[in-house]
Amino acid sequence: MGKRGPFYWVSVSCGIMVLAFIVLPLYELLTAPSSAMLRETLKDRNVIHSIWLSIYTSLSAASISFAIGTPLAYVLARSSFRGKHFIESIIDLPIVIPHPVVGIAILSVAGRNHWLGHIMSELGIRIMGSTTGIITVLVFVGMPFYINSVKSGIEGISPRMENVARSLGAPMWSTFVRITFPLAWRSVLVGFIMCCARAISEFGAVVVVAYHPMTAPVLIYERFEGYGLKYSQPVAVWLVIVCLSLFLVLRILALSGKKAP
């Protein structure tokens, strides 16, 4: 191996800076509260409730994305039609819209003045200040991540396998269940994780639609605003631990079947 040039050292230094930038604040956050404080926080019912609500609503949002996003991802991956790019842009819209605007946009549809909001209130569905509202917002912000991941996963599977399956007698639905889905499950899982991750961290849109019931990010914000950094840190640590372990488990699951290159 030749002498390492300036390019190598610039790359290494930039790499170290980036890692430090991510790891240092997290390390400081995780080590700031004492273990006694962390234990104490866990006894607080509000904290437990908010973390549970965050997990529950994020998983629900990812499950809804799975149920209604998978067929759309399939269509986008397999067919080409006029206006496809336009539909893809619409799906990406939630990524670029500022978060509080998402909340306001959803409220403007769910309000009583809108016909849809009116129908929903007739049916007893409440968006403002409800778990349903939180899940709605989280589906809105998380769906693009799910659809994009599954779409690129399906694009990677040769349509010829589906063609052969059909020629062997399998109807479209059965072909999807027996061929496409088993071959795309890893990208489905990755999409699910991405959607969950996006949903669990959402604050701006949730706080507009539902301050109560309080999800973990809203609770952390409230404690930071009301009582300062010290008081909000232990809750933040628990949320980070929950998120990290959740994603670690899913990541292990997603990678366990993959062969080493």
Next chain:
Amino acid sequence: MIEIKGLSVQLGEFRLNDIDLAVDEGGFFVLMGPTGSGKTILLEAIAGLVPVRNGSIVISGRDITRLPPEKRGVGIMYQDYALFPHLTVTGNIKFGLRYRRHDTKSTDKRFRKLVDDLGIGHLLHRCPDTLSGGELQRVALARALMVEPRVILLDEPLSALDPRFREEIRLLLKQTHSLSAITFFMVTHDFSEAISLATKAAIISNGVIQQTGTIHDIFQRPSSAFVADFVGMKNVFQARFNKTSAEVGSLRMEIPHCHHSSCGHVAIRPEDIVIGLNDRESNLNNSFAGIITSIIDQGFVYEVHVSVYDLLFKILVTKGSAVDLALDIGTGVRLSYKSSAVHVF
């Protein structure tokens, strides 16, 4: 029997136009054409995998034009095998059984026989990514045969194999076809495959069928300059006919029979022309003196280009003869061929 009438398909910029084909029941039919001519699209149209604009496809008297692929009884085998990577060899072969009524006992017997015939009994528990090209092809064939289709469509089944497997699988295809009542419809661009396997063939170019007929007709009696060139009749010239002779440029050559029109083409296969030294007279009807303009090495043979007045003939010469005759660029030679070697159209 497969009867295709007036079939048109539009796929993006590509079009299949007014395809008419008839394939005998239980026959081995080959479709040949250059890359991008629409061979695979025609296969997929028969299998129901691309939408058909016009026309009809009838298999054994049943119109399948609007049926979904799973109801057509048409199997398809791709060049890249398209085995299901998440299933074992057994899983792949038995994939289609779920969708048809079957009696487990006789199916198991058939599975055993198929596996034995194709020599894949030792692979049953393996996954496709651990198999060689030849093994993959055998498994793909077994999978297609297991559901007893009426027609099997083969998309260049031998082109992805290395030469030692190619011969083996070619024999296997021939054998499998002769033992079954299934119609084989194969796409290829390899003439030796076509000649050794098929009885009838069609040539397609730019989405249009150029000629259809027996293998012998296609290779010996091409109906257009394109087909003649495509099947390797490298000497294709425009001609004016007068009884049993043809004027080609400033040459007059003997042809086997009178032609119905006064203008047309003549074609001569490069291997049908004999090359000799200029001083020897030939007793063949057509004999012309010319000069070698180039010699191209084609592995076992040379392709020698000889200019005769304003025409350029291409002739295949074995390497041994080329050395014996001391052929070189600029050498004066005499080329001769029988009148029966001249194909007129």
